[in-house]
Amino acid sequence: MDNVRHTYKINCTIHKHYFLDITNKNKPRYKSHPQQEVVLSSPTTHHRHPPPSPPTTTTMDSIIFHHPLFPPFTTTKHPSSYTLPKHPPPNFTLRSLGATAAGDNGSVPGVSNSTAGDNFSPENSQNFKTIEAEITPETVDFFVSDAEGDPDCPSDGFSSVGDALSSLRRGKIVIVVDDENGDIEGNFVFPACFTSPETIGFVMRYGSGIISVGMMLEDLERLNLPLMSPENENNSLAPSFTITVDSIDTTTGVSALDRAKTILALASRDSRPESFRRPGHVFPLKYRAGGVLRRAGHTEASVDLVTLAGLDAVSVLSTIVNPEDGSIASLDRLKTLALDHDIPIVLITDLIRYRRKRERLVEKTSISRLPTRWGVFEAHCYENKLDGTEHIAVVKGDIGDGRDVLVRVHSECLTGDIFGSGRCDCGNQLSLAMEIIEESGRGVLVYLRGHEGRGIGLGHKLRAYNLQDLGHDTVEANLELGFAPDAREYGIGAQMLRDIGVQTMRLMTNNPAKFTGLKGYGLAIVERVPVMTPITDENRRYLETKRTKMGHIYGSDIPDL
Numbered sequence: 001m002d003n004v005r006h007t008y009k010i011n012c013t014i015h016k017h018y019f020l021d022i023t024n025k026n027k028p029r030y031k032s033h034p035q036q037e038v039v040l041s042s043p044t045t046h047h048r049h050p051p052p053s054p055p056t057t058t059t060m061d062s063i064i065f066h067h068p069l070f071p072p073f074t075t076t077k078h079p080s081s082y083t084l085p086k087h088p089p090p091n092f093t094l095r096s097l098g099a100t101a102a103g104d105n106g107s108v109p110g111v112s113n114s115t116a117g118d119n120f121s122p123e124n125s126q127n128f129k130t131i132e133a134e135i136t137p138e139t140v141d142f143f144v145s146d147a148e149g150d151p152d153c154p155s156d157g158f159s160s161v162g163d164a165l166s167s168l169r170r171g172k173i174v175i176v177v178d179d180e181n182g183d184i185e186g187n188f189v190f191p192a193c194f195t196s197p198e199t200i201g202f203v204m205r206y207g208s209g210i211i212s213v214g215m216m217l218e219d220l221e222r223l224n225l226p227l228m229s230p231e232n233e234n235n236s237l238a239p240s241f242t243i244t245v246d247s248i249d250t251t252t253g254v255s256a257l258d259r260a261k262t263i264l265a266l267a268s269r270d271s272r273p274e275s276f277r278r279p280g281h282v283f284p285l286k287y288r289a290g291g292v293l294r295r296a297g298h299t300e301a302s303v304d305l306v307t308l309a310g311l312d313a314v315s316v317l318s319t320i321v322n323p324e325d326g327s328i329a330s331l332d333r334l335k336t337l338a339l340d341h342d343i344p345i346v347l348i349t350d351l352i353r354y355r356r357k358r359e360r361l362v363e364k365t366s367i368s369r370l371p372t373r374w375g376v377f378e379a380h381c382y383e384n385k386l387d388g389t390e391h392i393a394v395v396k397g398d399i400g401d402g403r404d405v406l407v408r409v410h411s412e413c414l415t416g417d418i419f420g421s422g423r424c425d426c427g428n429q430l431s432l433a434m435e436i437i438e439e440s441g442r443g444v445l446v447y448l449r450g451h452e453g454r455g456i457g458l459g460h461k462l463r464a465y466n467l468q469d470l471g472h473d474t475v476e477a478n479l480e481l482g483f484a485p486d487a488r489e490y491g492i493g494a495q496m497l498r499d500i501g502v503q504t505m506r507l508m509t510n511n512p513a514k515f516t517g518l519k520g521y522g523l524a525i526v527e528r529v530p531v532m533t534p535i536t537d538e539n540r541r542y543l544e545t546k547r548t549k550m551g552h553i554y555g556s557d558i559p560d561l
């Protein structure tokens with residue numbers, strides 16, 4: 001029996017392993033490892049008779065880097081037939097002799113001998129067949145100008161927040177638009193303290209006729225104005241109307257003059273609860289603390305704008321409609337109106353970027369030493385002051401002057417990072433980034449929580465997986481569920497990097513949107529470092545969709561298996 005030898009097609013982790021050659025910082029290159037010896041070994045103590053010796057050592061290009069919980073991959077381009085005993089021990093291991101990148105213990109990078117190898121069997125790796133991803137370190141055409149990622153730079157066709165603020169300071173009206181791509185709604189906005197019958201007349205002519213006043217909770221409480229529907233309090237999508245009011249100085253309360261009086265009374269610090277009749281013709285709205293950074297609504301945007309303009313936090317807002325048929329004004333109509341009347345028109349998303357850039361939203365809560373299987377790092381925990389989410393930055397070496405720091409900003413992917421899901425490349429990218437940073441001796445990996453499923457959350461991501469199993473691609477699945485293809489934003493990550501002392505970075509990513517999303521915030525990106533990991537049967541379509549629909553950059557087209 002021991003002498004019987006069979007030929008097995010072994011589906012194991014033999015593949016080209018690339019490492020980042022950073023000797024020339026201006027031109028990093030991926031290189032395959034020099035030849036390594038690989039030994040196939042098995043603990044003989046588990047066998048009554050030691051298995052016959054297969055060729056225990058062989059020379060190959062190297063061993064692929066992969067996730068420790070991830071079943072092994074195969075390659076179609078490298079030798080795949082080896083003579084092994086008929087019953088290869090289930091827990092044979094792959095061990096690299098004289099490996100360079102793995103550290104000093106000679107183990108396969110990213111693979112603990114007691115995990116990946118333990119699960120090996122030729123059968124269980126069938127679904128993880130890999131193909132050769134062509135890896136090119138091309139970075140030309142990837143860089144965008146500094147202005148493009150600058151949070152102060154307005155979206156195309158819109159005014160800057162700075163322009164809107166200077167108009168508001170002069171008591172002028174601005175138009176605020178809530179979403180360039182979704183259901184557009186535009187509102188006239190101006191500071192309540194500058195209200196006049198003329199302004200209200202203008203707003204009544206082009207607006208819906210309903211005029212609201214955004215106010216802080218403390219002012220609503222001072223004036224004894226409770227919410228009209230307290231049950232809506234926790235519904236972040238619904239605006240929080242209080243009961244309506246007219247100033248006691250008004251007659252019917254309907255005219256522009258009367259409404260101006262009511263609004264000025266709401267804005268006055270001297271007003272008291274008895275200064276108003278209830279119900280009335282002006283609609284106070286409760287501003288949610290945190291403003292647009294908490295809820296990207298018109299109430300929050302209007303109060304944020306007047307506050308940023310240095311005025312009291314009481315705003316007037318009214319939805320703009322078409323005078324002809326009363327329908328909600330389209331974006332074209334809003335832009336024409338803005339042009340005709342010389343009114344700045346701003347996007348709420350631009351206001352969010354403006355605030356995120358200026359306000360410190362993270363606080364470092366702790367630091368600790370973090371020994372990992374890649375090396376010893378320092379873990380920095382940050383808390384998002386708005387929602388309490390904790391994020392981690394894993395730092396290697398001395399960041400020093402903060403220049404040219406190797407950085408990976410990794411989006412949380414519980415299924416890929418923790419369970420080694422083969423549906424995406426996240427787990428492998430995380431491991432590869434850690435390895436590259438360890439090799440380089442200096443760098444930061446920011447792990448952003450709340451980014452799960454490109455910002456849609458874990459449950460929705462799993463629903464998106466089901467849709468993908470029915471034929472949708474990853475972008476279509478998000479859209480089908482009512483989400484944007486990518487709902488992430490990187491301001492928190494940028495603030496963490498700034499706090500750690502990073503100034504210019506060499507960003508590890510294949511995603512141009514991430515590249516752009518991190519610019520501004522006082523950070524500059526001097527270089528992109530590709531993060532190429534194996535393409536498998538399971539993730540090929542996902543990667544292909546990222547390439548064709550989301551602009552991710554890979555070395556070449558992803559070939560069919």
Ligand SMILES: Nc1nc2c(ncn2[C@@H]2O[C@H](COP(=O)(O)OP(=O)(O)OP(=O)(O)O)[C@@H](O)[C@H]2O)c(=O)[nH]1
Binds near residue numbers: 413474478542
């Ligand atoms: N909605 C959705 N999210 C996914 C899917 N697969 C992975 N993700 C999430 O996608 C995020 C990672 O985004 P990717 O587009 O894969 O990569 P990236 O971080 O933008 O780009 P790189 O820097 O090159 O890695 C993680 O939050 C994953 O949870 C999917 O099929 N649907």
